[in-house]
Amino acid sequence: MITFALAKGRLATESAELLARCGVDTAVLYEETRKLVLTSADGNYRFFLVKPSDVPVYVEAGVADLGVVGKDTLIEEDRDIYEMLDLGFGECSLCLAGFPERKDVLTSPALRVATKYVNTAKQLFQERGEDVEIISLHGSIELAPVTGLSDVIFDVVQTGSTLKANGLVVLEQVFTGITARLVANKVSLKTKSAEILPLIAKCKEEVA
């Protein structure tokens, strides 16, 4: 049996569709249920739908063999797991964004940055030698500059429509090519290779 940890939210539908194309019985993912552990009818696959930032945690611990999660989360979490495939979908970039007329804030001495990517932001500004105040938030990051909580935000930008609706613009694209990735537990890949490797090969064909 292969166990998947799948990220809820923007990647969920496409992850399920890709797995279905690879021959995984994903019908159970579409059932309306409050169960947290979903097992396919044939008993060959098991799924956990978890918060994106939790996917690498489940995979690192080996509770899940494989996972589908955004590269943004992988950068932020920095877990000891294998990153097997770039699945290509869910493309976005990690950007610094703020008000257009205040672009100079990027170089102001005590820039306040609101983000849910705290580790990544810390590392980024440390590498640049800039002292900033990082404000850790968990959602609706765009609200921070609008309300004056922060000067800028560091967040994923897909279409930019939320930014636009709140009068914000991208000031700098820091990481581009952020897409969904297939990740694997380091031990499962070796000890369950007979089950896992053919599936990865199929995924690779599908996304090629």
Place this chain on the structure above:
Amino acid sequence: MANSKLPAGVQDVLPRECSILTGLKLKLQKKFSLAGFSPVLSAGLEYYDTFSGSENALPEEKMFKMTDTDGKLLVLRPDTTLSIARIAATKLGQDRARLSYFADKYDLERAGGLTSREIYQAGVECLGEEGAFSDAQAIAFAIECLKETGLKDFIIDIGHVGYFKGLLEESGLTPNAAEGVRACINRKDTMNAERLLQKAGVKEDALNNILALPALFGGAEILSEAEKLTKNACALGAVSHLKEIDRLLVQMGYEGYVSYDLGMIKPLSYYSGIVFSGLVKDLGAPVLSGGRYDNLADAFGKHMPAVGFAMGLKRILVALERQGALPEEQKPLVIVAEKGKEAEWYRAFLEKTSRGERVRLSALTGEEGANKEREEGFEVLYMGGNA
């Protein structure tokens, strides 16, 4: 009330778990001793400088530090292999040594799940020896030790740092850039490895060879595949060394216990040859880790090529539990003395223990005491008469 909390990342080991852990230790101690290893115990506190030296440095953020009365920086045992290389090179006065240890090592960095900040390890180091037969013996002994613990369904996954080193030679990468690429390859992240290699201007041939690494894992057949990919002498030397080890292991009867992964390039900078990990199906993290470190003792003034490995005993315990292989809890027999005949029953207790029986002499006495012990679920020896 006094503070009863523990800092993050450490645990108390309670009697049930501790008795199994001790049992594991006893089994392995015997195994090590019978195979000719001599036990050592390195000091728990050492100078920071010992572990921060230029070539074999451990990452600063992984070490617990404190200051000595003279202001020198100390660390809480961050690695045992390095200490044993130090002991062998400076204190034993011999060119070869096979040493074993049981010790805690400490890791300041993130903990959680299967990763603790206090890691109880059992390990062996074979110092002053080299060659494929030495490596094959170390791997074979790793297999025997894991068998001894009672684990089933495990494999030893083997790599060789020489293959990656050879490919790096061809690429002309700076050490800094190489470390970035190593980290990517070790997590099989070809996309970022490619980005780094392109940024560094690595030629297409060398680039493609390095990018092939993450897929080079599986049975012994991948060794022949790896051989075809490169003409670099160092890389080819690594592959032919692995082939020789595989031939030996097959002849020694360990086919089916090993797999190969040339993309396994561990972060510890002191590894110089083979590297290996013990993997169990029921656990998401390795239970054993080892490799060859030929130049580690050089820093202590003596060249002693060496190979060794360490097992994480608490992880093995978790794996055994998941495999349903933990021994049943054995309660001792309880002797309850008759009032006024305590000394007589004490002698009876002593005699039983000297025969190897597990008994406890109760502090309670008489019929009342016997009943109380029975109520708590113990098998009681009380005859209310002669011992």
